[in-house]
Amino acid sequence: MYKDTIEKLTAAGLNPGKTIAETKKETGKDLVGVFPIRTPEEVVYAAGCVPIGMWGGHTEITLADKYLQSFCCSIMRINLEYALRGVYHDVKAVLIPTFCDTMKCIVENWKLALPQVPTIAFAYPQHHKLQAGMEFTIDEIKRVKHELELALHKIITNEEVEEAFHVYEDWRKTMREFTALAAQHPEIITAKKRYAIIKAGCYMDKAVYTKLVKEINEGLKSEGPSTFKGTRAIVTGIMMEPVDVLDIFEENNIAIVGDDLAIGSRLWRTPAREDVEDVYQKMAYMIRDIEGDTFFFDPEKKKGQMLIDMTKALHADACIVMMMKFCDPEEYDYPIYKAELAKAGVPELYLEFDQQLSSFEQIRTRVQSFTEMLV
């Protein structure tokens, strides 16, 4: 039975358009688009809306070139392309965090490209660990709440935000359990299934989605020892698309046993502080407590050691870098942790891709050569 749920969520993750339409139909809720890498979705949820992840897609770019150059994050280009084509006609607002220069500019482009949909920017603090950073985060969350109230013509109460936060904390805890269990059963939760199941959560009501993942977790707990004999890998990066890459991983008997992905563990690996009462403080502490994340100021550059520790803890054979063109923050981090991985003797495979990729032979050769190298 839980395997049916695996197939259901896998299909949901691989078909975002269909899943979003079903979400709207089944919940009756309005949709609010949320850009990568993270936004205070709890506030959107508290408003009685479903936050819908806007993680690009696989399409040709014709209209977005009016605003964005070719050497630019493919997620941003595709989101803008979809906007200009009218794909997002159904969303009531769009939240755009300003993690990088491209996102900062996109906020303004978006207002020109899609003037009929309220655009709400969200600035995370650079110095997120300082008290000033905490206060800034709380102020920003409350400002976003206010702007959502204006866009949606409704009041969002603090109690509703608290309730939404509980839903999201349950989701985060459930996902931590899922990734731990999936690592124990890569023969069941294959590379593609793992990614698709996680991505399905970007397009569904979190309460509904979490319930389904809990079914999968209970099912995995009932399984005996794993029979997997292939390569166990951890991955780091933004996302793992086009999903054809995951087919190539499976062809080469590679399982993903852990991740440091933006559509992945980065969203839930930092738990909320249980000794903090106020929900806005809780949310601000979650940001403050983030470690080793590309998009948060980290002078100690903890990502490398974090990946090394993850490899050891999960008995992984290698680290695969899914480098999305042209993500500057991710590319700046790479030389630092690459050197650390090499020093620690962790085999590392670097794959560069963008969402419009349609020919995979070079990637197939790289992946296969890597597995031949590990033998």
Place this chain on the structure above:
Amino acid sequence: MFLGIDIGSSSTKAAVVDQDKKLLAVSVQNLGTGTTAYETVVADVLARAGVQPSDIRFTVATGYGRVNYKGADKQITEITCHAKGVNFLTRDAKTIVDIGGQDAKVIKLDANGKVENFVMNEKCAAGTGRFLEVMARVLGCELGELSNLADHADKEISINNVCTVFAGSEVISRLSGGETSANVARGAHVAIAKRVMGMCNRVGYEPKIVMTGGVALNANMVDALAREMGYPIEVAPHCQAAGAIGAAVFAYEYFQKQ
């Protein structure tokens, strides 16, 4: 007898190794994947080796077109086959630089000659044989004449455009401005060498450095790369067919295991 076939993007190579692991023959055809060159190259290499198709006990395919080649008992990537081929052809290689028609690779070998790390060209044909084809066309000479032409250079000029297409335009401008073809040819070799150096630095390199691929037939290019890398470069015998030779050696080894 054991057959290795390397179906590349712009050429197809084959090699035959005998039961004593001795290289009998190689063949190179200048047509790549998507063509019927694999039929021609196999027929040619068998004829050169003096063997019949029925004598072949095991076949390994490699290269871009390996997945679609139906006649293989096993397919192995060209990275791994180049390492095997170079170790068969020479001793003590630690770094392989393979520059083909449309791709370039740098392969780092461990103390046992096994692949330790590798990097392939990422974005485009700059730094590959295709760049030299464009240059030869602009300079009005055959690809095989570039080396002799560059040997007559009396200064080194810099070709700044990374893109092969734009570099062609830049070269036309240089020639219009009175620059000599010899200097431009040398500049093209240095441009490729610098591009390949970026890949070498990413993967790390040390001597002994061995070069494979069709571009290794260009002695002036090899010299330009050696100067950039700061070490002499040995051109592997049968440099174009190193991958096919490696595949044939793998075919021999896999058959022994059966």
